[in-house]
Amino acid sequence: MHNIPLFKVLAKDTWVKPFFKHYKKTMIAALLLGFMMFFCAGALMFTSGFLISRSASIPENILLVYVPIVLTRAFGIGRPVFRYIERLVSHNWVLKMTSQLRLKLYTTLEKEAVFFKKRYSLGDILGLLAEDINHIQNLYLRTIFPTIIAWILYIFLVIGLGVFSIPFACLMAFMLFGIIFVLPLWSVVVNGARQEKEKQLKNELYSELTDNVIGVSDWIFSQRGQEYVNWHAQVEKKLQDTQANLRKFNRRRDFLLQLIIGLMVVALLFWTSQQFIGDHGGAANWIAAFVLSVFPLADAFSGLPDAAQETNIYKDSIKRLNDLPVFSEAPPKKVQEGPFDIEIQHLVFQYEENSRKVLDDVSLMVPQGEKLAILGRSGSGKSTLASLIRGDLTPTNGNVQLAGIATEQIGDNISEYIGVIQQVPYLFHTTILNNLRIGNEQADVAQVWEVLERVGLKQLAESLPDGLNTMVDEAGLRFSGGERHRIALARILLKDTPIVLLDEPTVGLDPITEQALIDTFFEQLKEKTIIWITHHLQGIEKMQRVVFIEDGQLEMSGSPLELANNNSRYQKLKAIDEGKI
Template structure:
């Protein structure tokens, strides 16, 4: 875990890696957004200013319409300019946020993907859901509801005080103090009062996410055990805690809004009195400016009101930044060996595990110690062994999901770390491939997004799905439904197989794909899989020997060593342990 997570003031500090870097990366867009925001409020205030002057001037019955022609034109110009600048400011700010969140989601994916094998162990599903559903949204709101409004409000605050200072320095100081209550004092008071509440609400929401995901994943067991009501009660209690914190925050927000309205009312009264005094002693017609100055204040409420609410939520944003920063740092990609031509896909691939030593640091369990294995290109290698002996671990080391403490893995003599994107070289057919809630065609196309419809169809038929497709009214455009539940287990595996065939990687890992299938379906699936992959280098991880005769070579791993290694025919004739395993599966 990152050490940065212990910093209680991470947000926008130099240690922050999730918010602050984007100020530099998109600084030009930031400047444009702030400028457009200023123009928006300037146009709104100027519209009311010229309108107030126009109304007052018109009420005094000018001798000619030309006397109010300029205010009329300016009123129309500012009336058009305000929504135009607002639209452009919103367009720019949301463009910023979309760019930023795109970068954050990519960074989040790389952070978790870089330790994919450990992510489920280190983070609860609910925690990941909380990051995706709340933390990234909070970072978006940090810009839209806090940073942008606060910076624009502070700039306007300075400009307004300077503007009044041109007319009257004492009154400018009064405006400095009165607006300071809205811009500075109320936001700081809000943070002081609500900081603990915001943290509690966010913590309650993450608790709710964890309980909800944990319960939903095991909802069947809740029902079977007859404790479904207990599940609902637990969820309702967690949700009630969240609502209780929301009620407290909303109550303070209403009070805060009342105080802002009250201060704005006082500011308007003060400006009315000052303008009447200042312009009342001037030449005839000066009183026309009184309404202009008073009305010009009203649009500025929209600039200053959001500051307090946005600053109140800063603790929540800071907590989100800390949670994101606590994620593992994405491991930098290894330097690519210049001798490897990554743009030229491999046709055949041999594999070498050289002196591999690996143990799980969390448990200290040693899986491999100076392990060696050579797999010939185009060979189908069946890997046998008891559960937990390291068969799947070996495949993860091959894919680079796990890094050995010693030794190296080579594909065609090149270290795996130097090959870049492993999906170009390795396909995986595992126990439960994920099928998305889209058509069969789209599910298979994931293997190669650039494949034509004809190539996708060829892979589907090659995987033995033609008889299934022919029975469906919509054919390959049939919706798979979430998790592939429309199809049987064997059919789901065949769709996944078609995806691998379209991927056309030279190495395929088959990790016990027939678990849960009946013997007839299992044999039919294995025959199809091993037949269509006969030209690939196949690592077939299995715990029993159904269709094992189709493998070119069989090894048996025990305590990190290979204790059996030969063709299935030779082992059947000469190895007593292998004969015993066969008898277990076929008798």
Template sequence: MKQLRQTFAHDTWVMPYLRKYKGLLILVLFLGFMTFFSGGALMFNSGYLISEAARRPSSIIYIYVPVVLARAFGIARPVFRYVERLTSHNWVLRIVSDFRKKLYQTVERKASAIRRSHQTGDILSILADDIDHIENLYLRTVFPMVIGWLLYIFVVIGVGCLNWVVGLLLMLLLGIIVIIMPLTSVATNGVREFRQHQIQHQFYTNLTDEVLGLGDWLISGRYHDFMTLQKKPIDAIAALRRKDHYYQWWRSFFVQVVVLLTTLVLLIWSGHSLTATKSLADWIAAFALAIFPAVSPFLNMSQGMSEWPVYRRSIERVNQLDQGNAKMDDQLRLSERFKELNIDHLTFKYPDGDRRVVNDISMSVHSGEKIALLGPSGTGKSTFLKLMVGDLKPVSGQVTINGVPVSSLQRDRASLFGILDQQPYLFNTTVMNNVRLGNINASDEDVKKALEAVGLKDLIESLPEKYQTHVQEAGKRFSGGERQRLSLARILLQDAPIIILDEPTVSLDPITERHLLDQVFDLLKDKTIIWVTHHLAGIGHVDQVRFLENGHFDMQGTPEALYKTEARFRQLYDLDRGK
């Protein structure tokens, strides 16, 4: 309950639409209740009809009304079910339509910040999975839970009016199904979902880094180690899913046992109370059979609640996205030229992990300095960059620019940081438009000068449409090195004082890599550069080298000093040079 209150305390996505469409929601719940009520009434009527027909087989007069009612309830159940499905999906589609409209407006307001603070997979998750999860929250959790509770209350009160002792006993038995089992399911599945999410998160992070360095694995002859490393999390996830499958089977079996006990209670009570006359005995089968249609909604309650942890994360994620827009109103602007980026005792760990990915790191980067940040895959280099630009909030410590916290400078972010990463963002539009994204006020001549500076002038002007050539989706019209140069031209137009190079040459061949690095450091010689890399090719371009391992700097110094004093650095340097 505490998690439920926390999730909806500042919710702007779910509760407002429940209130907006409350009339349609009440109709959906009524139709759902009537569907199962009709099923129960059909079984109740059928039990009486069978008993009465067996007692008086020669006369149809006594069973005419039950026969008509059997037909009426038999028709009513599928009709109510069909109308309920139409109404509930209409209700959900209205809400999802509002969700998508709101989401697109949110993305439009902070498109550039979302692009930098979320990976492509995260954006797709927000646009697809999270909205689908919230949709399923209504269809698979809210509706079954409310309908199940309505049936529970109806059965307990109905039987309690005839015999309060039996009503109390049914309240306890069915309470196990509608209260205890859902709470147990969400607690059990919550732990399992948390563990599975934790494994998947770590698996995706490691797999991305390892695939990008696949060449290194092959060169070192550790292909089988690479495959073994991927198999462990897959096996762990499969084991968790098997446990979930077994748990669902036993949960379903337990619900059936409780329903059986409920049926026996009704049989014993009706057999004891309704045998004074032959006509009263006809009602025994009616009470015993009426409970069976409730099995389906009662089972759906536990299953729907067990999926709550998944829905909760989606609700929290889209609410965080919305809250991020409000925070932009409180942002500051840097009032002077960039002088120093200072990182003061920075510590960070993810909420679903115990390990400190960044552990009490301090460093200062002055204007014009070139810093190389190295370390093996999974050591926190990408996390460190996200903390540096303000995408993540540290557990302790802070990052400042000219003494101003970077978290307060997000409005000014595009004028402070230029980022050249492994896969530059190129859109299916012209070369001119893609490069101009660095500075939308740049003239055509400015764009052409930037392209000439990165060595693409001759190539672009040799194309039939020249600067109006479409780069195609993700820049497929050009090679990897050409895509990086297009992105570099964009950074030149952006003219930000701090440039972050996040392994921009990882997918390039050695010759192209060397030429691109020479060009980058030559064109950006007046800029402050923080270069994340996993090997030492081109390390001579930087002033300082820092090795990040186990959350802190393991080695640091100039390339020349480290080569003389650190055997490990010397070995890696010689290996990259092919010695």
């Protein structure tokens, strides 16, 4: 990978290239504006040099310098104007592109979220979101745009000089070719390898330092602390030597670049003195014009070696982005009408290929209005089943359907049909009213007070200093666990979804609060389908059916009364839960 040139990496790119066509007009405008900026800079110095020299020779008529005066003003104004517009257009193009890249990346991370925790560390994810996108942004602003503009200028200058003298144009083309092609290529070949070595040494240091800081006590107790210090010093020295070689090369290359520019100036001095020797007013008028124009144009070429050298950093970012899976989502489907039955057919799910099956050939029918409890130990697959019902995951085999439509195809519209109350409902740092209206943004204040009364929080809300406009602390820490669950229930009631999924909402509550909360849940949700994920049997008698999942399969199913009378395993679980065993 390290020896693959950037253009080959871009050739296989599916992240960045699509935006070329989408924003091609803006990109072309940015390139032309960049060319005009350097053209005006060079033309300003050209006309200024001619004007100064011509004026110093005391022209017989002021009209002889009138045109250079006007052009000097025009190019003097044009240079900053084109520079400003070019910055606006180029940054606008890049920011549009990177905003779409970030959106694409967020979508990928969201769809792949379950797997990212296993495949990537937090630092990897932050690197993708921030560092790699910024690298691609710099790739265009600091490498691709300046390089294309420099090549356009190169062609323009060679053609322009060719009008006066083809041999001299070829000489200048040769010198400029060394700046815009040979030096950048040399930088990539020589310093690119050093940059790779620098990156490897830094990664090695970071990795070892992290591991050994965490295990520092082991080093101390084994009396090997000095051994690690010596190793670290050796790697640090290698890194410093590599960085010193990088700086040394850059100094030599920059000296060579300035030497070529100096030779170009000398060549121009000689050529103009010969080319315009018979010109009325003296060759000095043109000598100053041509020589002075070199310096602003040199700025367009002098940054190319550094820009080319940085491509070694950018190509890794492009490679990492292209290694991510890309999801081409079909438009979400909308459930047209009820009944809102949930049908699970021969469901198989595994998080990664060749890993163990979390769910294995599970079939289940949940008609609208049924109260179903799903029991199981931690890791048995019940939470995964809940995620599949919500459409957050796609089955490996089989299907999960809501009203005849696969739940993963419903997309974000699933919230119209399934409400969720989790173990720790999250409250946002805004007013109580806004927190409740997350369930239904169109709900009026009267509806909010009504659901608060239904969940038993009306008195609490009325007692607060600002009522519904009372600010909630971050994560809702001012409320108890039971109160946060009641607020979550109020959101569900405002949303009025036909199905409610309770994902172990009573975990961590004391028995009295737990029973009161269960009573409120089932009283307020009695007309709705309830799917209760739990490993705790308190309140289980309120359910119409209980299923037990173990090792990814349904082990038992029946009403609480049937299981209590006929199933020895359920009887044992009930006894353990009640503390009788």
